[in-house]
Each structure stands twice: as structure tokens, then as C-alpha cells.
Amino acid sequence: MKSYHIEGSVYFPRQINMAEAPEGFYPVAKESLSYFGSRCPNICRQCDWRAEHQKISIELLLSDSRYRCADYNRKDGVSVVFKRIKK
Numbered sequence: 001m002k003s004y005h006i007e008g009s010v011y012f013p014r015q016i017n018m019a020e021a022p023e024g025f026y027p028v029a030k031e032s033l034s035y036f037g038s039r040c041p042n043i044c045r046q047c048d049w050r051a052e053h054q055k056i057s058i059e060l061l062l063s064d065s066r067y068r069c070a071d072y073n074r075k076d077g078v079s080v081v082f083k084r085i086k087k
Contacts, residue, residue, distance in 0.1 A: 048083050
């Protein structure tokens with residue numbers, strides 16, 4: 001399991017499971033992103049996978065944690081957005 005430490009976590013150190021992401025994407029902790037001062041305070045709009053997420057079947061979303069971003073739905077317990085891996 002690949003993982004990395006979220007630096008500066010106020011509450012406790014956590015590990016993001018890098019394998020817990022859709023193919024072609026990597027997870028980034030929501031708490032590490034800035035949305036203050038942006039035109040849209042919805043941090044989910046910073047997710048590159050959001051459009052695909054809205055097309056995927058609910059059965060797949062519920063059965064595979066790689067497609068889940070909420071901390072309570074993920075095995076690593078970290079709330080994330082997915083960023084596209086640039087080639």
C-alpha cells in the first residue's frame with residue numbers, strides 16, 4: 001500500500017492510501033487545499049474526477065472505495081479530491 005503523510009495535520013497524522021483512487025488519478029487531502037478567497041467555496045469543484053463521478057453507477061460507487069472521496073467512505077479515513085495524473 002503506497003501512502004504519504006499529510007504534513008501539518010492539526011489533529012493527528014494520517015496516511016493517504018494512494019491506491020485508493022480511480023485509475024489515472026491520485027488523491028489529495030481536502031484539508032491541504034485552499035478554497036478561501038476563491039469564487040466558489042465548494043472545494044469539490046477542485047476535483048478533476050468530479051465529472052466522471054457524476055456519470056458512474058451507484059452500485060460501483062458503493063462497492064469500491066477507490067471511487068469515494070468522503071473520509072467515512074474511505075479505508076484510509078481521509079477526505080480527498082482526486083487530481084489527474086499528468087503524463
